[in-house]
Amino acid sequence: MTETGAHTLVIHDAAELVVGPATESDATLEVREDAALVAADGAVVAVGESEAITRKYPPENADVAIDASGQAVVPGFVDPHTHAVFAGDRSDEFEARLRGKRYQEILEEGGGILRTVRATRDASADRLLERLLAHLETMLTHGTTTAEVKSGYGLETETELELLEVIDRADAAQPVDCVATFMGAHAVPEEREADDYVDAVVDDQLPAVADQGIAAFCDVFCEEGVFDVAQSRRVLEAGRRVGLEPKVHAEEFTRLGGAELAAELGATSADHLLYATDEDVDALAAAGTVPVFLPGTAFALDEAYADARAFLEAGAPVALATDFNPNCHVRSMGFVQTLACLEMGLAPAEALLGATHDAALAIGREDGTGTLREGAPADALVLEAPSSVHVAYRFDTSAVETVLKGGEVVRRRG
Ligand code: NIG
Ligand code: FE
Numbered sequence: 091m092t093e094t095g096a097h098t099l100v101i102h103d104a105a106e107l108v109v110g111p112a113t114e115s116d117a118t119l120e121v122r123e124d125a126a127l128v129a130a131d132g133a134v135v136a137v138g139e140s141e142a143i144t145r146k147y148p149p150e151n152a153d154v155a156i157d158a159s160g161q162a163v164v165p166g167f168v169d170p171h172t173h174a175v176f177a178g179d180r181s182d183e184f185e186a187r188l189r190g191k192r193y194q195e196i197l198e199e200g201g202g203i204l205r206t207v208r209a210t211r212d213a214s215a216d217r218l219l220e221r222l223l224a225h226l227e228t229m230l231t232h233g234t235t236t237a238e239v240k241s242g243y244g245l246e247t248e249t250e251l252e253l254l255e256v257i258d259r260a261d262a263a264q265p266v267d268c269v270a271t272f273m274g275a276h277a278v279p280e281e282r283e284a285d286d287y288v289d290a291v292v293d294d295q296l297p298a299v300a301d302q303g304i305a306a307f308c309d310v311f312c313e314e315g316v317f318d319v320a321q322s323r324r325v326l327e328a329g330r331r332v333g334l335e336p337k338v339h340a341e342e343f344t345r346l347g348g349a350e351l352a353a354e355l356g357a358t359s360a361d362h363l364l365y366a367t368d369e370d371v372d373a374l375a376a377a378g379t380v381p382v383f384l385p386g387t388a389f390a391l392d393e394a395y396a397d398a399r400a401f402l403e404a405g406a407p408v409a410l411a412t413d414f415n416p417n418c419h420v421r422s423m424g425f426v427q428t429l430a431c432l433e434m435g436l437a438p439a440e441a442l443l444g445a446t447h448d449a450a451l452a453i454g455r456e457d458g459t460g461t462l463r464e465g466a467p468a469d470a471l472v473l474e475a476p477s478s479v480h481v482a483y484r485f486d487t488s489a490v491e492t493v494l495k496g497g498e499v500v501r502r503r504g
Contacts, residue, residue: 096130096131097130097131097132097153097497097498098128098129098130098147098151098152098153098154098497099128099129099130099152099153099154099155099156099468099494099497099498099499100126100127100128100129100143100144100147100148100149100152100154100155100156101126101127101155101156101158101163101470101472101494102126102140102143102144102149102155102156102157102158103124103126103140103157103158103159104122104124104125104126104127104140104158104159104161104162104163104472105123105124105158105159105160105161105162105476105477106121106122106123106125106162106163106476106477106478107121107122107123107125107126107127107137107162107163107164107462108120108121108162108163108164108165108442108446108462108478109121109122109137109461109462109463110165110443110446110447110458110460110461110462110463110466111443111447111461117402117407117440117443119439119442119443121478122137122138122139124139124140124141125137125138125139125140125143125163126138126139126140126143126144126147127143127163127462127468127470128143128147128152129468129494129497130497131497132467132468132496132497132498133465133466133467133468133497134458134462134463134464134465134466134467134468135464136464137462137463137464154498154499156472156492156499158472160476161472161473161474161475161476161491162472162473162475162476162477162478162480163462163470163471163472163473164442164446164462164470164471164473164478164481165446165447165460165461165462165466165469165470165471166233166234166235166236166446166460166469166470166471166493166494166495167232167233167234167235167236167423167424167445167446167449167471168234168235168236168237168445168446168449168450168452168453168455168459168460169229169234169236169237169238169411169412169414169423169445169449170237170238170359170382170409170411170449170450170452170453171238171240171359171361171382171384171411171412171413171452172237172238172239172240172411172412172413172414172415173239173240173242173243173273173276173413173414173415173416174222174225174226174229174237174239174414174415174421175210175218175221175222175239175240175241175243175253175256175257175260176206176209176210176218176221176243176415176416177206177209177210177212177213177217177218177221177243178205178206178208178209178210178213178416179209179416180201180202180205180206180416180417183196183201183202183205183417184390187391187392193343193391193417194315194343197277197315198315200280202277202417203242203243203276203277204277204279204280206243206415206416207243207244207245207277207279209243210243210244210249210253211243211244211246211249215252215255215256218252218253218256219256219259219260219263222239222256222257222260223260223263223264225414225421226260226264226266226268227264228421228422229266229414229421229422229423230264230265230266230493230495230500230501231488231490231493231501231503232421232422232423232424232488232490233422233423233424233471233481233488233490233493234266234421234423235265235266235267235469235471235493235494235495236266236267236268236269236450236453236455236459236460236469237266237267237268237269238268238269238270238271238307238411238452238453239257239260239268239269239270239271240270240271240272240273240276240309241253241254241257241270241271241272241273241274241276241305242273242274242275242276242277242309243276244274245274245276245277245279245287246279246290246295247290247294247295247298250272250274250295250298250299251298251299251302254270254272254299254302254304254305255302255304257270257304258270258304265493265495265496265498265500266495267495269306269307269453270304270305270306270307271305271306271307271308271309271337272295272296272299272305272307272308272309272329272334273308273309273310273311274291274295274296274299274325275287275288275291275309275310275311275317275321275322275325276309276310276311277311277316278316278317284316284317284318284321285321288317288321288324288325291325291328292324292325292328296308296325296328296329296332296334297332299332299334300332300333300334305334306334306335306453306454307329307334307335307336307337307358307453307454308325308326308328308329308330308334308335308336308337309336309337309338309339309361310322310325310326310336310337310338310339311339311342312338312339312340312346312347312348312351313339313342313343313344313346313348314343314344314346318346319346319347319348319350319351322338322348322351323351323355326338326351326355326357327355330355335357335358335454336352336355336356336357336358337352337357337358337359337360337361338351338352338357338359338360338361339361339362340352340360340361340362340363340366340370341362341363341364341365341366341370342362342363342364342365342387343364343365344365345365345366345367345370348360349363349366349370349373349374350369350370350373352374352377352379353370353373353374353376353377353379354373354377356377356378356379357377357379358379358380358452358453358454359379359380359381359382359409359452359453360374360379360380360381360382361381361382361383361384361411361413361452362382362383362384362387362396362413363381363382363383363396363397364388364393364394364395364396366381366396366397366400368400371397371400371401371404371406372404374401374406375401375404375405375406380406380407380409380448380451380452381398381401381406381407381408381409382409382410382411382449382452383396383398383408383409383410383411383430383434383444384410384411384412384413384418384426385410385426385429385430385433385434386412386413386414386418386420386425386426386429387413387417387418388429388433389418389420389429389433390417390418390419390420391417391418395429395433395434396434397434398430398434398435398436398444399434399435399436402440407443407444407447407448407451407452408436408440408443408444408448409444409448409449409451409452410423410426410427410430410441410444410445410448410449411423411426411449411452412426422488423445424481424482424484424485424488424489424490425485426441426445427441427442427444427445427481427482428482428483428484428485430444430482431482438478438479438481438482438483439478441481441482442478442481442482445481446460446461447460447461448460467496468494468496468497469494469495469496470494471490471491471492471493471494472490472491472492472494473489473490473491474489474490474491474503474504475489490503491503491504
């Protein structure tokens with residue numbers, strides 16, 4: 091096995107190993123029992139029955155061998171929607187909401203996103219990086235190996251570029267693979283009118299973001315009182331002209347038409363969807379736009395949960411994400427899967443698919459990320475439990491014991 095000189099790793103005797111969807115058109119999870127996995131130079135090279143695999147790839151010859159007896163192995167989680175780069179603290183808004191204040195009222199009064207914008211503009215890039223790295227560390231120990239991170243707390247060119255730069259530096263500094271999304275259209279800054287600010291996003295921010303070359307996606311908060319459908323369309327079309335694929339915060343508090351817009355543009359994802367209609371479900375499914383569900387947000391805001399089941403019935407993928415932001419302080423994709431099961435009626439296997447393979451689709455990853463198929467990146471989690479059901483079942487602490495990124499052990503508990 092060392093003949094190629096590759097760095098090799100063998101996980102053997104796993105009670106259960108979740109490979110991923112059986113085929114691209116069949117959402118049923120392929121699960122192997124008494125299984126082994128071999129990784130070389132960052133990718134999965136073999137997966138299957140432990141005895142056969144270890145005969146061909148003896149663990150004693152591998153650089154790293156993990157005996158996973160009595161443990162389950164699952165693909166590393168992909169978190170396809172976070173606002174993880176910000177400064178400041180909004181725990182007092184949590185208290186205000188408990189006293190009955192609404193999220194949108196707080197925003198209208200200059201709190202919420204706008205308050206985080208002030209704190210973020212005031213923070214140094216090094217401080218923002220330090221905070222983002224701390225969040226990524228928590229995400230990694232809870233099993234997230236790939237995460238999308240949005241800008242959007244700058245709302246002017248200089249700070250938006252700085253946030254994207256911080257995401258890029260964080261990506262290079264630690265194991266979680268970070269995918270950057272430009273979200274200059276996250277809110278209308280206090281000093282501007284919406285139309286006038288959209289001009290600034292389109293004419294000033296987007297060209298600079300394209301020149302910088304870090305962001306892969308362009309997202310917009312299409313919502314009553316924020317950006318309407320026409321304004322959102324302008325932002326997303328301009329983003330696409332400079333090579334950024336569209337994503338939409340759609341139907342979060344009202345049904346405004348963001349999902350229809352996402353479908354019309356063939357956006358990579360449409361996220362939130364609490365107020366999506368049957369027509370929206372059909373349009374998104376037909377367009378191949380991945381619906382992303384953020385049950386942590388509904389939990390934090392005490393809102394009704396989105397109807398993910400309608401999308402499953404339409405044959406669409408169903409991705410899950412944390413939406414981690416100062417209003418929704420959850421970094422654990424395990425807890426998101428718990429909520430998806432208990433509050434949205436997903437089966438644990440459906441939630442796991444949503445946190446892995448389908449989440450990867452929501453950030454345009456079709457290289458096997460979110461699966462443990464041969465050829466996929468060897469991003470895997472060894473659980474301290476015998477079955478993958480424990481990911482959602484346990485919600486006090488994470489069921490994740492060992493985290494592998496690109497075939498290397500990057501975190502190990504105990
Ligand atoms: O996805 N909806 C807009 N953005 C975030 C909230 C960001 C914030 O409150 O700071 C969301 O819920
Ligand atoms: Fe969001």
